[in-house]
Amino acid sequence: GAVVSQHPSWVICKSGTSVKIECRSLDFQATTMFWYRQFPKQSLMLMATSNEGSKATYEQGVEKDKFLINHASLTLSTLTVTSAHPEDSSFYICSASSQGRWDTEAFFGQGTRLTVV
Amino acid sequence: QKEVEQNSGPLSVPEGAIASLNCTYSDRGSQSFFWYRQYSGKSPELIMSIYSNGDKEDGRFTAQLNKASQYVSLLIRDSQPSDSATYLCAVSTSGTYKYIFGTGTRLKVLA
Numbered sequence: 132g133a134v135v136s137q138h139p140s141w142v143i144c145k146s147g148t149s150v151k152i153e154c155r156s157l158d159f160q161a162t163t164m165f166w167y168r169q170f171p172k173q174s175l176m177l178m179a180t181s182n183e184g185s186k187a188t189y190e191q192g193v194e195k196d197k198f199l200i201n202h203a204s205l206t207l208s209t210l211t212v213t214s215a216h217p218e219d220s221s222f223y224i225c226s227a228s229s230q231g232r233w234d235t236e237a238f239f240g241q242g243t244r245l246t247v248v
Numbered sequence: 249q250k251e252v253e254q255n256s257g258p259l260s261v262p263e264g265a266i267a268s269l270n271c272t273y274s275d276r277g278s279q280s281f282f283w284y285r286q287y288s289g290k291s292p293e294l295i296m297s298i299y300s301n302g303d304k305e306d307g308r309f310t311a312q313l314n315k316a317s318q319y320v321s322l323l324i325r326d327s328q329p330s331d332s333a334t335y336l337c338a339v340s341t342s343g344t345y346k347y348i349f350g351t352g353t354r355l356k357v358l359a
Contacts, residue, residue, distance in 0.1 A: 137291075165346070174336060174351040175292070224291050226347075236282070237347065242291040 133159050135227045137240030144215055144247055152210045152243045154225030160205035161227035165237065166198075169222040181208045215247045251275075252339050254350035262358050267324040269353050271337030274318070281313055282338040283322045285331075286352065292336055296322065327357040 134157040144150050154164055162183055167175040179200050180188045187200035199211040208227075212219055222244050228237040251274045261267045269283075280299055284292035296311040298304045298320065304311045310323040320339075324331055337350040 175347075175349045177346065177348075180346060222289075236294065236297055239284075239291045239293070244289070 133157075133227070133238040135161075135225065135238045135240040137225055137243055139243060140241060141244040142246070144245070146216055146247055147214055149211055149213045150215055150245060152212075152223055152225075152245075154208045154210070154227065154240050156206050156227045156238075159227075161208070162205065163228050164202060164208040165226045165228075166200060166208075166210050167224045167226070169224060169242075175224060178210075212245065215245070217247045220245055220247045252337055252348050252350035254335075254337050254353045256351055257354040258356050259353055260356045260358055261327050263327060263329060265327050265357075267327045267331065267355055267357070269322040269324070269335050269337075269355065271320045271322075271339075271350055272318055273320070273337075273339045273348075275339065275341065275348075276315075276318065277341050278315075278318075278339045280340045281311070281320045282340075282347070283309075283311060283320075284336040284338060286334045286336055288334075295335070324355075327355075329357045329359045331355060332357045 136155045138153045164181040166178045169175045177190050178193045181200045181202040183202045183205050189195045202208040222242050224242040225240045226237040253272045282297050283295045285295050286292040298311040298313045308325045312321045334352040334354045336352045338347040340347045
């Protein structure tokens with residue numbers, strides 16, 4: 132199966148600082164990547180769809196200026212949480228897919244636990 | 249609003265029993281259906297995918313899809329304590345890879 136690597140697996144930052152999370156597809160080219168957020172005891176909520184070489188598409192209610200997404204290559208997408216606040220503390224998970232290779236299955240990274248203090 | 253509904257549980261079953269997890273979805277255009285298992289603090293891992301009506305079996309797991317009733321289920325036979333986790337149902341429209349997740353059902357397998 133495909134491998135998606137997410138880094139870091141956990142991060143603690145001070146309120147007001149920015150944090151960058153990386154999502155890499157290790158053995159396939161990912162034309163599309165997705166970023167999810169999961170609060171405790173809740174399900175995964177899609178934040179945005181990242182397409183290589185074009186602007187990300189954000190879900191309703193997600194601030195695009197706060198959650199900056201860059202998908203500069205077919206193997207890397209980054210999510211930057213700008214001016215982080217304690218309410219941004221959550222589990223962030225990326226997923227990646229390569230259309231035409233593994234049908235419609237998407238593969239998940241291991242997640243990043245963000246704690247803003 | 250496209251929705252995927254699951255009973256949050258917990259669903260408790262004794263070791264060796266069959267666990268039955270259910271999911272309904274609202275979008276009739278949905279084409280792909282997935283069951284993920286998520287342990288606490290970990291990322292979801294794919295258990296089963298199903299795309300056409302009927303049953304699909306993989307080891308101890310059987311996924312069942314009924315598009316007319318907009319219903320998908322997961323059966324786990326010979327449940328083990330290691331199966332204790334939250335099971336997420338995910339649905340997508342063909343070609344989009346955009347998943348809508350249910351809230352998950354917490355399964356407890358009692359030794």
